[in-house]
Amino acid sequence: MDLSVVVPLYNEEDSVTPLYVAITNTLKKLGCESEIIFVDDGSHDRTFSVAERLAASDPKLRVVKFRRNYGQTPAMAAGIDLARGSTVVTMDGDLQNDPADIPNFIEKIEEGYDIVVGWRFDRQDKLISRKIPSRIANWLIGKVTGVPIKDNGCSLKAFRADVIKQVPLYSEMHRFIPAIASIAGPRVAEIKVRHHARQFGESKYGLSRIYKVLLDLLTIKTIAGFTSRPLKWFALLAVPALLLAVSMLVGSVVVTLYGTTPSLPMAGAGLFFGALGLMLLFNGVLAELINRTGDTQVTKLPLLTAVEITIASNVNAESQVTRITPE
């Protein structure tokens, strides 16, 4: 199968049918072998029954029902896990993304990109509560992770399935997919997409997530920093603590020898920082252990995007680039 379109749905009973029709029309035009996966994230309305009825007459539509509401990231993760296509496209279920953009994404994937991200250049949302915070967040995410993407929040994205299926996706990480995936060194493209104002229902998030995004960002930064050699990372943290410890200990000896009063507190504080340095080093060892025993073999992620270049012996022939796909 060539293409899987994954759509998380949460209380979208009005949008399901128009969305299904729009996606099906696009896929028909594309003409490749494809499937649609609707993931019902524990909706309280008739989302599932509407989708189930559509699926009854279309074997290409798969509907997954969650037992309760888990959030958008787990819904996407489930869809991606179940996807059978070699390319996976994700999009929002609220009709704000336009399925007609999908062919542009496929084109980019075929050009050899591993991840294609949508950019809502003409965003139809409230300025204060949505657009400005998102502008700031995107700038920050780009600075911190080193993956400069103009619109991390756009759900319309395309992935090469080999890559996205290996990238751990949990909690509220879906907006950081390109950043997490950067461990695997993917070729990322960003293309403009259309964006429509909301037709049905309420927008499901607002200002309160900034705080969470900040913490997630810190997590991503640390994970990305950890991956190759966590011990080194922790050792770097330990160095200032150890330096401080040594200088405090020396200082206390000096004060005791030449000062008027003995300086036990200074020596004690020095010992504290010495202990911290050691603990951080041991934490680093523990981190190495975790890295090695984990299910996601972080060190193997870069292999996902590796290509083999065959140099042509004939000057006129083009060099060949072949994907190496690990098992």
Place this chain on the structure above:
Amino acid sequence: MSRHIEISVIVPVGNRFDATGSLVREYLKALSETGRAFELVYVLDGKHPDFGAELIRVADQDTRLRIIQLAKSFGETTALSAGIENTSGEIIVTLPAYYQIEASEIEKLIAEIDVCDLAICARWPRAAASRFEVFRRKAFHWLINSMTGSSFTDLGCGARAFKRIVAEEVPIYGDQQQFIPLLASRRGFRVRETQIRQSDRDKFDGRYGPKIYLRRFLDIFTVFFLVRFTKKPLRFFGMIGSITLLFGVAFLLYVVVQRLFFGVALADRPALLLSSLLVVLGLQIFALGLLGELIIFTHARELKEYTIDKIVN
């Protein structure tokens, strides 16, 4: 066992049990009245020779009673698991080994399974030994409910009915069988509390030792962490760590500024010790959070976050 079992009833026998055997007969009678194919399994957690002999006497006359003897006392959770592993009914009912609910109400509890995945009891009307007991019970549930965002009123009741799939999917270990309803609803199962008549003989003097309080506290803490932060350890450790660190740094700056600009000696001040300790502790807690994140990240693909109810096509 050759005949088809619909309901497996498991009774873990720990420290507290009714030794006369009259309760066993009451359970058997009440279960017969449901008219469903059932088995009643007593799991003896530890050696209870007298009670074991009594059970064997009853089992002699009634083959629906089975007895599983554990080699030593492992705790109620293990006893329950042993019972679940060795039974086959689609519906599992757990009952206390002592008088807690009216045996005749079991039918009502089992009927609840038609509309939910896990049915638990709320003993009502509820007798209480003292005002303090009522207060303690209320405080416990208020704490649990406000931390996990649920609304249970009687987690301490050992009588529960659930579908086998709940037991297969909800991870229980340690001393957490009390919290099965919380963990189950976390996994997306429908959990319902039903008012059940309390047994007249549900006697409990209402006194717990300090050890029990400590254990309860640890349990609440564990469940709080499991329910709220399993997937985001840094949000938990980071919060505590950064507050500690902030206090430490502010304090440290204060003493350093005093030394630099106001000539207060630094080296012999205990305040230096305290502030350094806070900084060290804060950083260490933060580092633990990072380790937690790393564990989650490297295991994210096997620790599936979601549970799928149904897949169409």
